[in-house]
Amino acid sequence: MPQNEHIERHTKLHGKRLDTEERARKKAAREGHKQSENAQNLRGLRAKLYAKERHAQKIQMRKAIKHHEERNVKGAAEEKEPANPIPAYLLDRANPTNAKALSSQIKNKRAEKAARFSVPIPKVKGISEEELFKVVKTGKKMHKKGWKRVVTKPTFVGPDFTRRPVKYERFIRPMGLRYKKANVTHPTLNVTVQLPILGVKKNPSNPLYTQLGVLSKGTIIEVNVSDLGIVTASGKIAWGRYAQITNNPENDGCLNAVLLV
Amino acid sequence: MATFLPPPNKRQRREEVERTTTQQDVTPLLATDLGSFKANFVDSDGNQMTDVIEINFADATERNISVLLNTLLGRDREDFTPYRFRIHIPSKDIIVDHYPTDLLGLLQKHGVTNPFETTITLSAEPQAVFKVQAVSRMAHRIPGHGQPILACQFSPMSSGRLATGSGDNTARIWDTDTGTPKHTLKGHTGWVLGVSWSPDGERLATCSMDKTVRIWDPETGKPFGTDLKGHAKWVLAMAWEPYHLWRDGTARLASASKDGTCRIWVVNTGRTEHVLSGHKSSISCVRWGGNGNIYTGSHDKSVRVWDAVKGTLVHNMTTHAHWVNHIALSSDHALRTGYFDHTKDVPATEEGKREKARERFENAAKINGKVCERFVTASDDFTMYLWDPTNNGTKPVARLLGHQNKVNQVQFSPDGTLIASAGWDNSTKIWNARDGKFLKSLRGHVAPVYQCAWSADSRLLVTGSKDCTLKVWNARTGNLAMDLPGHEDEVYAVDWAADGKMVGSGGKDKAVRTWRN
Numbered sequence: 001m002p003q004n005e006h007i008e009r010h011t012k013l014h015g016k017r018l019d020t021e022e023r024a025r026k027k028a029a030r031e032g033h034k035q036s037e038n039a040q041n042l043r044g045l046r047a048k049l050y051a052k053e054r055h056a057q058k059i060q061m062r063k064a065i066k067h068h069e070e071r072n073v074k075g076a077a078e079e080k081e082p083a084n085p086i087p088a089y090l091l092d093r094a095n096p097t098n099a100k101a102l103s104s105q106i107k108n109k110r111a112e113k114a115a116r117f118s119v120p121i122p123k124v125k126g127i128s129e130e131e132l133f134k135v136v137k138t139g140k141k142m143h144k145k146g147w148k149r150v151v152t153k154p155t156f157v158g159p160d161f162t163r164r165p166v167k168y169e170r171f172i173r174p175m176g177l178r179y180k181k182a183n184v185t186h187p188t189l190n191v192t193v194q195l196p197i198l199g200v201k202k203n204p205s206n207p208l209y210t211q212l213g214v215l216s217k218g219t220i221i222e223v224n225v226s227d228l229g230i231v232t233a234s235g236k237i238a239w240g241r242y243a244q245i246t247n248n249p250e251n252d253g254c255l256n257a258v259l260l261v
Numbered sequence: 262m263a264t265f266l267p268p269p270n271k272r273q274r275r276e277e278v279e280r281t282t283t284q285q286d287v288t289p290l291l292a293t294d295l296g297s298f299k300a301n302f303v304d305s306d307g308n309q310m311t312d313v314i315e316i317n318f319a320d321a322t323e324r325n326i327s328v329l330l331n332t333l334l335g336r337d338r339e340d341f342t343p344y345r346f347r348i349h350i351p352s353k354d355i356i357v358d359h360y361p362t363d364l365l366g367l368l369q370k371h372g373v374t375n376p377f378e379t380t381i382t383l384s385a386e387p388q389a390v391f392k393v394q395a396v397s398r399m400a401h402r403i404p405g406h407g408q409p410i411l412a413c414q415f416s417p418m419s420s421g422r423l424a425t426g427s428g429d430n431t432a433r434i435w436d437t438d439t440g441t442p443k444h445t446l447k448g449h450t451g452w453v454l455g456v457s458w459s460p461d462g463e464r465l466a467t468c469s470m471d472k473t474v475r476i477w478d479p480e481t482g483k484p485f486g487t488d489l490k491g492h493a494k495w496v497l498a499m500a501w502e503p504y505h506l507w508r509d510g511t512a513r514l515a516s517a518s519k520d521g522t523c524r525i526w527v528v529n530t531g532r533t534e535h536v537l538s539g540h541k542s543s544i545s546c547v548r549w550g551g552n553g554n555i556y557t558g559s560h561d562k563s564v565r566v567w568d569a570v571k572g573t574l575v576h577n578m579t580t581h582a583h584w585v586n587h588i589a590l591s592s593d594h595a596l597r598t599g600y601f602d603h604t605k606d607v608p609a610t611e612e613g614k615r616e617k618a619r620e621r622f623e624n625a626a627k628i629n630g631k632v633c634e635r636f637v638t639a640s641d642d643f644t645m646y647l648w649d650p651t652n653n654g655t656k657p658v659a660r661l662l663g664h665q666n667k668v669n670q671v672q673f674s675p676d677g678t679l680i681a682s683a684g685w686d687n688s689t690k691i692w693n694a695r696d697g698k699f700l701k702s703l704r705g706h707v708a709p710v711y712q713c714a715w716s717a718d719s720r721l722l723v724t725g726s727k728d729c730t731l732k733v734w735n736a737r738t739g740n741l742a743m744d745l746p747g748h749e750d751e752v753y754a755v756d757w758a759a760d761g762k763m764v765g766s767g768g769k770d771k772a773v774r775t776w777r778n
Contacts, residue, residue: 084769085428087411087753088454088497089586089669089711092519092543092560234746235730237707 119244120187120258124218126205127153132214136172148172154179154249156197156213156221171212179215182255184223184243195223197255198240215255219245223257295319295365299380302330305678305695306629310334313380323360330385342387345737349382356384358700359737386678389718391603393761394778395733395742396723400763401440402747403773405433410767412455413754417598418462420758422479423765425773426453432467434479437763437775444482448475454497459512460504460599460618464528466514468496474516476528486531494519500549502569504599505619513569515555517544523557525569535572539565546588550634551596551622554650558585564638566650576655578648583641587670591635591694594675594717595625598759603717625677628695635694637661637680639668645682647697659697663690670712674719679736681722683710689724691736701739705732714757714764723764725752731766731776745776 017023035054042050082091136148148170155173163169185192201220203209215221222240230238243257269277295318302310311333316326327344336342348357348364350371361367368376408428415437416422422443423435432446432453451470458465464485465477473488474496495518502513511529515537518524523537523544542561549555554575555567564585566576590596600607600617608614626634633651635658640646645661645668666686673680673694680692689703689710708727715722721742722734729750733743750769757764764776 085409085411085452087711089545090753091454091495091497231708231728233729233749235707235726235728235744237728 119220119260121218121244121246124204124216127209127214127216129206132209133171150174151177151212151214152250153177154215154255156180156200156215158199158213173212177250179249179255182221182223182243182245182257184225184257184259185246187258193228195225195227198222198224201242215245215249217245217248220260221245221257223259225259296377298368298376299378300326301380301382302333303382303384305384305386307384310385318365321364322362326383327385342390344385345388346383346385349384351376351379351381387676389603389676389720391718391761393716393718393721395721395735396745396764396776397733397743397778398776399745399747400775400777401437401773403435403440403442403775404771405435405442405445405773406431406767406771408452409750409753409769409771410773411452411753413765413767413773414456414458414756415758415763415765416458416462416479417460417601417759420760420763422462423756423758423773423775424456424458424465424467424479425754425765425767426456426467426469427767427771428452430469430471432456432465432477433773434465434482435765435773435775437758437765440775444479446475446477446482446484448484448488449473451495454495455499457499457501457514458597459501459528460597461512461614462599462601464512466499466501466528468499468516470495472496472518474499474514474526476514486529489514489516489524489526489531489533491524491533491536492516492518492520492522494543497543497545498547500547500555502549503551503596503618503622505551505615505622506553506569507615515547515549515569517547517557519543521559521561523547523555523567525555525572535569537565537567537572537574539574539577545584545586548588548590548593548636549596550590550636551592551626552632552634552651554634556588556590556636558588558638560584562640564588564646564648576650578638578646578655578657580646580657581638581640581642581644583667585638585640586668587639589637589639589671589673589680591673591677592622592625593673594715594759595621601759603760625675635677637671637673637694639671639682641667643667643684645671645680645692647680647694661692661697661699663699663702664688666709669709672713672715674715674736675717676719679719681713681715681736683713683724685709687726689713689722689734691722691739701736703732703734703739703741705741705744706730708751711751711753712755714755716757717759717761723755723757725755725766725768727751729768731755731764733764747774 038050132153133149134152135146136150137143137146142148150172154177157173157178181194182197183192184195199222200210200213201222203214203219220242223243225241226237226239232238242260244260245257247256249255297315297317299313300316301313304310323346330344331341346360406427406429410425410427412426414424421438423437426432430449434443436443449469449471453467453469455468465479466474468474472492473490475488476485478485496516497519498517500515511527514526514528516524521540521542524533525535527534540559540561542559544557544559546558553569555569558564562581564578565574568575600614608617623632626632633649635649637645637647643664646657647659649658664684664686666684668682668684671682678694680694681689683689687706691701693700706726706728710724710726713722713724720736722736723731725731729748731745732741735742748768748770752766752768755766767773
């Protein structure tokens with residue numbers, strides 16, 4: 001007998017207590033109250049741990065409920081015709097259409113001439129140079145002349161960038177405010193994918209900001225869409241596509257963008 | 262004033278003298294006596310064709326040997342058949358598929374150091390006497406359909422007529438010679454999922470999402486009879502009865518549906534002759550074989566063989582582990598084209614036509630002198646099976662392993678020696694139809710390959726893919742013969758005309774495109 005099964009052994013030998021079931025029922029009934037009390041009264045680290053555990057439990061619970069709902073569907077599902085015509089050999093298949101639909105939408109939209117130059121955020125609030133740059137005044141010479149600037153907004157810096165010698169570096173782009181990836185959404189399909197940024201195409205406020213790679217609301221960036229499997233008309237995999245930033249990255253700490261169609 | 266060149270310096274003078282005094286080495290240019298070997302010609306079934314004959318290595322090019330063999334067989338110069346040769350390496354189990362430029366070198370590479378006295382077996386494969394040129398340019402882009410094109414097929418009569426079925430509930434017939442629409446076949450109330458020409462080219466059948474099959478007269482564009490109602494769900498595929506089996510002065514048509522049944526219709530009366538029920542799920546493909554069998558492949562993982570006359574089940578193959586997507590017969594090309602062949606002479610009488618159609622079928626399906634129709638099934642379980650129901654019953658001849666994703670379509674070459682399979686793993690693969698051995702993988706597409714079609718001479722293959730392109734491949738070498746961009750979106754349907762002149766394709770971009778060389 002394994003050493004740790006002494007309780008099972010005892011039950012087998014002597015049976016259970018007479019009030020076992022009642023106790024179990026009461027314990028189960030108390031469970032909700034207990035959890036509620038913990039949730040309200042725990043403080044500090046224990047509250048944190050408790051919340052984390054509870055969070056995980058709730059996720060499991062929701063999954064289970066969803067699973068049951070799917071199972072409880074009465075009768076066969078209505079035969080639904082797919083929205084776009086597809087050949088017989090693609091019917092009844094769960095097609096991974098998202099990325100592909102994305103590219104088709106883009107193509108259809110491009111066909112309309114007026115849509116070619118429209119962007120999701122047409123008007124962008126300008127950022128003044130006073131707001132964007134902070135003058136560096138540390139050091140003796142700096143103090144006198146004050147020609148060095150720190151960029152105070154998030155920026156995109158290319159992968160092969162090396163900082164120039166201190167003497168020549170006029171603009172400093174802080175490490176903490178650099179971004180490499182953007183959450184790119186398609187406006188109508190609500191497909192969001194995190195994609196690497198390839199470059200800053202245009203910052204509408206100022207050409208200098210484009211050069212510096214400043215990421216502010218309304219900036220057009222180029223993102224790497226090769227993972228999506230979008231194909232060009234000549235049968236090659238499309239690599240870069242433009243997207244416009246929709247949030248204020250300096251407020252949110254992340255970069256959200258919409259793919260331009 | 263004339264310019265004088267400086268006199269040649271000492272080095273130049275020395276080299277000049279050397280060049281003029283030494284003899285040029287011309288041995289590589291001269292034909293050396295490489296010796297000879299004894300050739301034993303066998304046909305593809307292994308029967309000896311002629312006596313063993315001695316051939317000089319120096320003259321042993323494939324073309325020369327082909328001419329020699331034709332002469333030995335006593336043919337007239339006009340009736341010469343081009344041959345391809347496969348070389349059996351003596352005293353080894355190796356067969357070289359590709360005839361080399363240097364035969365002696367090849368033999369020595371395989372360890373036959375002194376091949377001068379050995380007898381080498383060459384198996385001769387007759388090639389098509391005509392040659393199809395690879396299509397290289399877009400001949401026409403014909404808009405007209407309002408929704409994606411889901412199916413297309415050329416008329417067996419000529420490459421001048423192409424039928425397409427579309428998601429806009431119409432089928433259309435196009436005049437591909439001029440690139441103009443011919444007829445719009447309106448009547449269906451659901452997407453037209455399939456179009457199929459009868460083997461004599463006089464009728465066109467369309468099947469649709471609206472659960473009906475319709476027959477049309479392609480000359481006038483008028484419906485022929487009423488719609489054939491009876492299926493409970495979408496009709497996904499159709500197959501015409503082979504021309505030489507037509508009875509009672511009428512054709513028959515088999516249609517496969519999502520409701521799990523296959524119906525056989527008498528075309529002239531519109532009556533249902535048989536309902537082949539037994540599949541437990543949607544039937545994805547149906548084929549009507551030349552010896553009166555109907556083959557159906559279904560999403561219930563089984564392949565069934567039915568007797569078309571009696572409407573009874575003959576075989577039930579349950580070897581596949583997932584949906585069966587497509588079936589191809591070794592005689593597909595011959596059955597589809599009936600009595601039309603490359604010579605363009607059509608027999609005048611009904612009897613003559615029937616006899617020619619039967620003869621063409623038997624030639625296509627003959628193995629070892631026996632008519633046995635083989636078929637191959639492609640499945641979602643990444644494999645294919647090669648079947649020979651006449652000889653092997655429900656036991657497969659071979660399992661074709663190699664695809665790394667679902668296999669969407671499979672096609673026998675018109676001469677029945679090769680199998681091409683198109684899959685979701687972005688590749689097309691070529692297999693030997695005799696034993697199911699893997700031969701080549703055609704890579705180049707960057708998205709799933711949906712469809713493939715052989716040229717009539719079995720030398721070229723065209724594939725259509727999700728990546729918006731068509732590609733033409735040389736089946737023997739496995740090289741890309743031509744890349745055909747031009748579609749603006751996924752290519753759903755592609756077909757190569759029976760006379761090889763044209764390729765037609767359609768897809769999500771709603772315009773029919775025809776391609777030619």
